[in-house]
Amino acid sequence: MGHERCVRVGIVKAESLCVVFHSTYLLDGKPFIGEYTFTPSDQKRSFTSQSQDASFTLKDVTIGIGFHWERTEEQTFCGALELMPEEGMLRAVNVLPVETYLTSVISSEMSANASIELLKAHAVISRSWLLAMMTNTRTGKSFHEQLSANSIIRWYDSEAHRGFDVCADDHCQRYQGITRQTNPKVVEAIAATCGQVLTYEGKICDARFSKCCGGMTEVFESCWEPVRHPYLVAKPDPYCHTNDRRILSQVLNNYDQETTDFYRWTVRYTTDELSELIRRKSGIDFGRILSLVPLQRGPSDRIVTLQIVGEKRTVTVGKELEVRKWLSESHLYSSAFEVEKTSDGFTLHGKGWGHGVGLCQIGAAVMGEQDIPYQEILSFYYPGAELTRQW
Ligand SMILES: [Zn+2]
Numbered sequence: 330m331g332h333e334r335c336v337r338v339g340i341v342k343a344e345s346l347c348v349v350f351h352s353t354y355l356l357d358g359k360p361f362i363g364e365y366t367f368t369p370s371d372q373k374r375s376f377t378s379q380s381q382d383a384s385f386t387l388k389d390v391t392i393g394i395g396f397h398w399e400r401t402e403e404q405t406f407c408g409a410l411e412l413m414p415e416e417g418m419l420r421a422v423n424v425l426p427v428e429t430y431l432t433s434v435i436s437s438e439m440s441a442n443a444s445i446e447l448l449k450a451h452a453v454i455s456r457s458w459l460l461a462m463m464t465n466t467r468t469g470k471s472f473h474e475q476l477s478a479n480s481i482i483r484w485y486d487s488e489a490h491r492g493f494d495v496c497a498d499d500h501c502q503r504y505q506g507i508t509r510q511t512n513p514k515v516v517e518a519i520a521a522t523c524g525q526v527l528t529y530e531g532k533i534c535d536a537r538f539s540k541c542c543g544g545m546t547e548v549f550e551s552c553w554e555p556v557r558h559p560y561l562v563a564k565p566d567p568y569c570h571t572n573d574r575r576i577l578s579q580v581l582n583n584y585d586q587e588t589t590d591f592y593r594w595t596v597r598y599t600t601d602e603l604s605e606l607i608r609r610k611s612g613i614d615f616g617r618i619l620s621l622v623p624l625q626r627g628p629s630d631r632i633v634t635l636q637i638v639g640e641k642r643t644v645t646v647g648k649e650l651e652v653r654k655w656l657s658e659s660h661l662y663s664s665a666f667e668v669e670k671t672s673d674g675f676t677l678h679g680k681g682w683g684h685g686v687g688l689c690q691i692g693a694a695v696m697g698e699q700d701i702p703y704q705e706i707l708s709f710y711y712p713g714a715e716l717t718r719q720w
Pocket residue numbers: 490495496497498500501502
């Protein structure tokens with residue numbers, strides 16, 4: 330067992346940054362306290378403090394870039410601050426202990442009414458994800474594409490960052506420092522699992538998770554690169570078949586709880602609607618859509634490759650996320666659907682929400698409500714993976 334590590338979180342990039350140090354920070358032995366405005370320089374500057382509860386505020390941090398709710402706000406962080414040059418601008422990086430960082434991100438992503446065992450399972454998954462990012466096991470490539478004359482196979486993964494471990498946006502995990510209140514149950518779950526990660530043959534696991542598997546989990550290679558992960562297997566999930574709003578709200582924090590029917594769902598399109606939608610989403614003019622033919626499915630019935638037959642073109646699309654993007658304005662709940670041709674169009678009868686690989690959040694929430702210990706929840710969804718302590 331080693332010492333707890335620190336994570337480097339990329340916060341903002343700006344032409345200048347206004348920082349308020351709430352206690353004394355040191356840069357090359359020189360003290361800083363109060364408000365300063367910094368502009369880019371050639372070198373990295375590290376501001377550190379001896380005090381355990383030292384904090385600083387970044388003024389005018391833009392959040393929700395490109396979204397309708399884009400706005401600037403003040404954000405306060407504990408730990409150290411690094412300012413470094415990046416493309417002629419200034420990048421702020423917050424350096425803080427892993428456990429402190431996890432407390433903040435899990436508090437903002439999980440609902441306050443989640444069960445303690447669910448929170449512990451999430452703490453282990455988030456820590457595993459984070460340590461995998463910090464040890465650079467991910468590739469630098471985020472987008473993969475295999476194209477041939479009549480086939481478009483794509484998958485997406487999160488790209489590694491340069492200069493810091495994770496960013497503060499949804500690309501990695503949303504992190505807003507200590508501006509938001511922490512949830513006391515999250516503090517308890519983090520402490521109870523301190524340093525614990527999932528490993529397989531000594532390597533940190535790629536602990537994927539999705540909202541609802543739909544009754545059977547999916548294998549990694551149906552969704553991403555064709556590499557087998559022995560702990561990401563397909564297996565029946567007897568837990569996630571629920572529409573108990575109280576349980577669903579534990580996982581679907583900001584979710585419009587009007588809809589609870591994603592274990593089984595139905596989407597209907599007229600032929601005109603579907604033809605127009607697919608042309609717009611794919612950029613390919615198929616003419617009128619004649620049929621949708623699943624060519625390859627994973628063990629959970631998720632479609633890996635789908636043949637789209639139109640009057641003008643026939644194209645095969647994959648993998649699961651690309652299928653979901655082409656067949657919906659945003660994303661279809663999942664690619665585990667049957668196609669029914671109706672008199673005036675198509676009806677898709679589907680199962681689950683998300684890729685279905687690894688932990689099923691709804692299933693884990695149900696297990697947590699039954700007081701099943703988090704170790705059992707994790708070994709159910711990641712069979713063969715071991716719980717090991719890094720510190
Ligand atoms: Zn990121």
